[in-house]
Amino acid sequence: MNTRHASSRLVSRYSPLDRLNHWFTAITFILLTFSGLALFHPSMFWFTQFFGGGPWTRILHPYIGVLMFVSFSGLALRFWHHNLITRNDIQWLIRIGDVVQNREDRLPEVDRYNAGQKMLFWTMMATIPTLLVTGILIWQPWFAPTFSIGTVRVAVLLHALCAFIIISGIIVHVYAAFWVRGTLGAMIRGTVTRAWAAKHHPGWYKRVVRGEDH
Amino acid sequence: MALQSLDITRRSATTTPGPSQRQMSEVAKLIDVTKCIGCKACQAACQEWNDVREEVGVNVGSYQNPHDLTANSWTLMRFAETEVNGHLEWLIRKDGCMHCADPGCLKACPSPGAIVQYSNGIVDFHEENCIGCGYCITGCPFNIPRLSEKDSKVYKCTLCSDRVAVGLEPACIKACPTQALVFGSKADMKEHAAERIAELKTRGFENAGLYDPEGVGGTHVMYVLHHADKPEIYNDLPKDPQISPLVSIWKGIAKPMATAAMLVTALAGFFHYVTIGPNETEEEEEEHEA
Numbered sequence: 001m002n003t004r005h006a007s008s009r010l011v012s013r014y015s016p017l018d019r020l021n022h023w024f025t026a027i028t029f030i031l032l033t034f035s036g037l038a039l040f041h042p043s044m045f046w047f048t049q050f051f052g053g054g055p056w057t058r059i060l061h062p063y064i065g066v067l068m069f070v071s072f073s074g075l076a077l078r079f080w081h082h083n084l085i086t087r088n089d090i091q092w093l094i095r096i097g098d099v100v101q102n103r104e105d106r107l108p109e110v111d112r113y114n115a116g117q118k119m120l121f122w123t124m125m126a127t128i129p130t131l132l133v134t135g136i137l138i139w140q141p142w143f144a145p146t147f148s149i150g151t152v153r154v155a156v157l158l159h160a161l162c163a164f165i166i167i168s169g170i171i172v173h174v175y176a177a178f179w180v181r182g183t184l185g186a187m188i189r190g191t192v193t194r195a196w197a198a199k200h201h202p203g204w205y206k207r208v209v210r211g212e213d214h
Numbered sequence: 215m216a217l218q219s220l221d222i223t224r225r226s227a228t229t230t231p232g233p234s235q236r237q238m239s240e241v242a243k244l245i246d247v248t249k250c251i252g253c254k255a256c257q258a259a260c261q262e263w264n265d266v267r268e269e270v271g272v273n274v275g276s277y278q279n280p281h282d283l284t285a286n287s288w289t290l291m292r293f294a295e296t297e298v299n300g301h302l303e304w305l306i307r308k309d310g311c312m313h314c315a316d317p318g319c320l321k322a323c324p325s326p327g328a329i330v331q332y333s334n335g336i337v338d339f340h341e342e343n344c345i346g347c348g349y350c351i352t353g354c355p356f357n358i359p360r361l362s363e364k365d366s367k368v369y370k371c372t373l374c375s376d377r378v379a380v381g382l383e384p385a386c387i388k389a390c391p392t393q394a395l396v397f398g399s400k401a402d403m404k405e406h407a408a409e410r411i412a413e414l415k416t417r418g419f420e421n422a423g424l425y426d427p428e429g430v431g432g433t434h435v436m437y438v439l440h441h442a443d444k445p446e447i448y449n450d451l452p453k454d455p456q457i458s459p460l461v462s463i464w465k466g467i468a469k470p471m472a473t474a475a476m477l478v479t480a481l482a483g484f485f486h487y488v489t490i491g492p493n494e495t496e497e498e499e500e501e502h503e504a
Contacts, residue, residue: 039345039349040324040469040472041469041470041473042228042229042324042326044473045227045326053345054343054345055345055366057345058345058347059346100486100490101490102491102493138352140346140348141346141348141363144348144351149351149354149357152348153461154460156460157468161468164468164472164475167476168475168476168479171476171480171483175480175486175487179483179486179487179493180492180493181492181493181494181495193495193497195496195497196495196497200493200495
């Protein structure tokens, strides 16, 4: 536990390694989104220009994908135990209307993560390994030729479906970080204010106060 | 390759219409399997005209050589020994691109202009735009495109679009010694096929027929088969080929729907922000920071 902020108005939420791991994953994710969407719909084919043209986009995408899988594995190991679904999470999801209306007072007590964050976590837990496996099945020229065309057809559709789900999820994730003020600092400098913690993650904040952080 | 841009009706990864003022008449190659003697002159002529050479392979007890289509062998005589009809039949089918009216390769291709369809029906790969993703292989119902190990580009029969553009017939047609291969307008080829089929029927091949599968909108390479009811005995010629529904979803409905859904998600965030607004933490010290 980081005691540096013990008496200040800030509390520590993410360690430097947490942040490094998160942002490495985020950068690979952004690169994958742009290079992948370029090959998904022609309206976005021009994204290939960021990667040095069509063939380079095709060459780089799968290697970046492997990097993201490895990097995300680190995040999964770090954070999975904070993301177990509880009864409060179900209540939180039922009152999603209050969530989007900024009416925190009507919501059950949130611990380190709210149900929305947990859903994103488990969405990534499901889609990223699927993207890796289907990605290997369609990886030209190394692996795709060893699989039947029927298998590749299933893989390519699943790959697109998982990519769509995770991109949509990350759009919400990014928006939420701007929408809930004071959140960005958690992943940039590692800290949040006590007031922020008490408002958005009271369960977690109580444990921080008791010195049982993390 | 050699036809004018004016003659391109469909272009891969392009959502607006191609130039369609001029309509060339549809062409077709007719392969009369019943006349083919398996001499492979067409294979040799194909490599000769296109200036590609196959590596010398090994004999595995079949006349089929090479064993499969490759980035250098755009057409291949496939030899099948079958007893399906109660006696031994040696069926020889010249395999290669069928030049579908509704080409699965072109539907799947993500690179603008890497695959085009000319208004005469020829489907052509423009390798300079090819990115080597192999989606065309996924899209093709006939398993035709081959990715080169040398340059990661895909290759297949061009129906000699360069020769056809200047009024010549494809190289394979010119080389065929038995006139099992003929080339002309699609209408003429159908008429010619009908005569051949009528004759085959008088010779006892009751199921003789034309292979011009509807599932892909018809093809610009057609077969006369003595057993048109069982195309699969000709080395797995598909009975009812069509673009796989998985590919149709992926490069059909999913493409605009998923793109729109992602845009709407992002827009929903923006509108949420300007209507309901940010979720701020009330804290005196925070005021000047937020």
